[in-house]
Each structure stands twice: as C-alpha cells, then as structure tokens.
Amino acid sequence: LQVRLSGRVPQICCLHGPSAAGGAYMPAFTDWVGMVDGNASMYLASPRVAEQVTGERTTLEEMGGARMHATVSGCGDEVFDSDWQVIAAARLLLSYLPSSWQAEPSRLTGAEPETDSWPDDLIPADPNTAYDAMSVISRLVDARTFFEIKPRWATEIVTGLxxxxxxxxxxxxxQPSVRSGAIFVDSADKAxxxxxxxxxxxxxxxxxxDVPGFMVGVAVERQGIIRHGAKMVTAMASAVVPKFSVVLRKAYAAGYYAMCAPGFExxxxxxxxxxxxxxxxxxxxxxxxxxxxxAAIDDPAERxxxxxxxxxxxxxxxxxxxMASEIVVDAIVQPNRLRIELSRRLAxxxxxxxxxVGRHHVISPV
Structure with missing residues (x-):
C-alpha cells in the first residue's frame, strides 16, 4: 500500500520508538522520517541477533539510533528531543505539501526575507573561499519559512522547502563551506x-x-559515484515541475549538469x-x-x-x-535583485x- 501511494499522497513518519526487522521498511517508504532522540530506532536485527550472526558487538544507538540514521545512513531526516517536537515538525512540513499529487501546494501571503542586504563579500570572488549557502537562501525566501530536509546528512548539499x-x-x-560543495555519493542521493x-x-x-563538480578519486569511484551521479541527473532531468537554475559562483563539469544546466530545460x-x-x-x-x-619549458619565468x-x-x-549572448544564461542579475527576478519568473x-500523457517510467540507476 505504501508503495502504491508513494508520490500520490504525502506520507510522513514520526518515529517515537523502535522499528525493527520488516517493520523498519515502513519508515523507509515514507517521504520524511522524524526520530525522537534516545527512543526512536530502526534496524533489521537487534544488537543481540547481530552478535549471534556476525560476532559483532554493538549498541542499539550505534547500529540503529536516531542520530546514526540522521547523520550516517540518511534513513532519518531529523532528530528531535521530544515527542511533541517531532509532531510539530510533521505538521509544519505538511503545510508545504498538497493533499495529493493532483493538487497544488497552498499559497500564503508573502513575507519579506530575513534580510535584504547583500554585502559585497557575501559571495567571495575567490572561488576557493568558503561561505555558507544559508546566507544566500535566507536572502531569497520568505523569513523563517525554510524547512530543511536531511540537514545532518551529506551536508555538502542543502535541500529544503x-x-x-x-x-x-x-x-x-x-554548500561551499562543506567539502567545497563538491557532490559526493550521499549528496547525489540526497538531491x-x-x-x-x-x-x-x-x-x-x-x-x-556553486559547484566544483562531482568528487573524484579512487574512493568515490569504488563507491559508485558515476552510478549515484547518474541517479541525480535522472531525477533532475525527469522532473516536469518548473525548474530555475541560478549560478552563484562556479559551475564546473558534470556538477553543472546535475544542478540543472540549460540543456535540461x-x-x-x-x-x-x-x-x-x-x-x-x-x-x-x-x-x-x-x-x-x-613540462617542456625549462625556464621557470617563461613557464x-x-x-x-x-x-x-x-x-x-x-x-x-x-555566454548571455549565446543564451547559455538568460540573464545576469545583481544579487540584491535575485529574489525579485525569481519571484517574477515563479509568478x-x-x-x-x-x-x-506521461512517459513510461525511466530505469533509474540504483
């Protein structure tokens, strides 16, 4: 039933206690999982069973606790200190979602952003200098409306409503302040x-x-960065909702494509x-x-x-x-006009x- 309803109606999980064995898949099929710290857990087998089968000794928190799933596995979206907090977060999340895929999200009266000032050094000119992507997001969206999804996992990319x-x-x-904003295996899955x-x-x-590209090297190739990156590109290219791409600073290599380059319309x-x-x-x-x-130039100064x-x-x-003349970009926008430009295009x-008639489903990379 959960699979049949997936993408048709929102499915939200507030996990207050253990979800074990086959029951651990029930939260995994939902759109969002909030977990209560110290109480909620998800695991296919208890630490005792795992020890009997594999000889591994561990704890419930280490193997299936809320913080592990929110930071390592990505199965949990956020960790909360109490039951009422996770319920409040779920209610807030539902305010962003329509009742079904056939409905539109509700529109409310707009509000000003938290700040509309753009200091000259907010986005440093040096592409190797880090800054917090949240400082940009807070200047674009209505004040106190950003609901981040999976904020503790794969933090080199930020996702949220x-x-x-x-x-x-x-x-x-x-997120340039984490791993230079490069896309890794987990961040590709998250996006x-x-x-x-x-x-x-x-x-x-x-x-x-603001992306230098997908991460490279032996470790990520063995983890399947090509496969996971293809999954991200497939999801982005298949999306039919209105899409808007903003190049804040650097946009290099396949990372540029995955973040909705012009070729993906x-x-x-x-x-x-x-x-x-x-x-x-x-x-x-x-x-x-x-x-x-x-390499062929011997003189250091000449080289x-x-x-x-x-x-x-x-x-x-x-x-x-x-690039603008060749329609690689549609407009060059001053930072303090970006919110206005995006709002007009959204309107x-x-x-x-x-x-x-929708297309038959894609065969997405696993």
Whole structure:
C-alpha cells in the first residue's frame, strides 16, 4: 500500500520508538522520517541477533539510533528531543505539501526575507573561499519559512522547502563551506530523492549552483559515484515541475549538469556577476590541456608567463556576457535583485500543467 501511494499522497513518519526487522521498511517508504532522540530506532536485527550472526558487538544507538540514521545512513531526516517536537515538525512540513499529487501546494501571503542586504563579500570572488549557502537562501525566501530536509546528512548539499512571495518552492543548493560543495555519493542521493519529492507534489525547484563538480578519486569511484551521479541527473532531468537554475559562483563539469544546466530545460538560467561556467576552473584546465607544453619549458619565468597567459585565455572563454549572448544564461542579475527576478519568473509559471500523457517510467540507476 505504501508503495502504491508513494508520490500520490504525502506520507510522513514520526518515529517515537523502535522499528525493527520488516517493520523498519515502513519508515523507509515514507517521504520524511522524524526520530525522537534516545527512543526512536530502526534496524533489521537487534544488537543481540547481530552478535549471534556476525560476532559483532554493538549498541542499539550505534547500529540503529536516531542520530546514526540522521547523520550516517540518511534513513532519518531529523532528530528531535521530544515527542511533541517531532509532531510539530510533521505538521509544519505538511503545510508545504498538497493533499495529493493532483493538487497544488497552498499559497500564503508573502513575507519579506530575513534580510535584504547583500554585502559585497557575501559571495567571495575567490572561488576557493568558503561561505555558507544559508546566507544566500535566507536572502531569497520568505523569513523563517525554510524547512530543511536531511540537514545532518551529506551536508555538502542543502535541500529544503520554503516560500517565496508565499509560493512553495524546493531549493537545492551546493554548500561551499562543506567539502567545497563538491557532490559526493550521499549528496547525489540526497538531491535525487528531494527532487523526486518536489516533482511528485507539484513544487517548483530552484537550483543554487556553486559547484566544483562531482568528487573524484579512487574512493568515490569504488563507491559508485558515476552510478549515484547518474541517479541525480535522472531525477533532475525527469522532473516536469518548473525548474530555475541560478549560478552563484562556479559551475564546473558534470556538477553543472546535475544542478540543472540549460540543456535540461530549466525555465531560466540566471547568473550573478560572480558566476563562472566551464568544464573546470581555468587553472585546472590549463594544467590539463597544456601539460606537455608546460613540462617542456625549462625556464621557470617563461613557464610561469606561459601558464598565466593561458589562464587569461581560459577566463575570457568563460566570460558571462558572451555566454548571455549565446543564451547559455538568460540573464545576469545583481544579487540584491535575485529574489525579485525569481519571484517574477515563479509568478509567470503559475498555472503550469503536467503533460497530458506521461512517459513510461525511466530505469533509474540504483
């Protein structure tokens, strides 16, 4: 029944105690799981059974406690100190969701953001300098409306529901203050699940990009970063709700694609003046493309001058005005106008509808 209802009506789980064996799958099938710290747990076998089968000694909290599931496994969305808090959070979440997939989320009277000031250094010009994505989100959405989904898990990406001028929106944002905002295996899964949730319940999506790309290296390749990344791209590309992409700063490589690049038909791709779009950073690109030429130059000063000249060429290729002229981006927006621009474009999307005949389901990467 839960599977048949999935994506048709919201399913919310407030977990106040243990959910064991086959019963552990019941929360897993829901759209959101809130867990009471110290009481709630999910596990397929108790620590005693696990010890008998595998010889492993552990505790209930370590193997299936609320904090483990909210920070490590991703099965839990949030941890609460008491029963009433998890119930209050569930009620708040339901206020963002429609009664079914055939209804629209309720619109309320809009409110101003927590702050409308944009200091010049809010988004540092240096792409390697970290900042908190929440400082951007708080300037875009109505004050105190951001409901973060899975805030303790895969924190290099931020997902959550909010209101913008009273309309419900889903936000997917790279988090430069954690792992530089690169997309890892878990963050790809987190984003994919959230995009599917929003698409199921008619919630427009806003992607806030500041991404160096998907993480690379032996460890993530063995974890299946290609497979998990494909899952994120599939979810994003399959979503039919209105999508809007905003390039805040860097947008490189496949991370740019996964965060709803123009080829995936967002309603608009907007860019701040700090934006840079490309296959990789100019420095990395020069190092990769001109590796042999650089290695062949013996004189350090000549080598440095050669590299500097090539970096200037690469940066020119990423020029925002050129990209706007080629409709890679639809508009270059000043930061203090971004909320207004997004609100207007959301208003223009009012009354959108799903295709009359939906496509047969995709075969999503596992």
């Amino acid at each position: 909010a209101r913008m001028d009273g309309r419900v929106v889903g936000i997917v944002a790279n 994919a699940r959230f995009v599917m949730l929003c698409d199921a319940y008619n919630i427009p999506l806003i992607f806030l990009q 967002p309603r608009a791709t907007l860019a701040l003046p700090t934006a840079a779009i490309g296959t990789m950073s100019p420095e990395a690109s020069v190092s990769a493309v001109y590796a042999n030429q650089i 440095e001058a050669f590299v500097a000249a090539r970096i200037v060429e690469q940066k020119a290729d990423q020029n925002l005005l050129r 223009a999307a009012d009354g959108w509808s799903r295709p009359a």
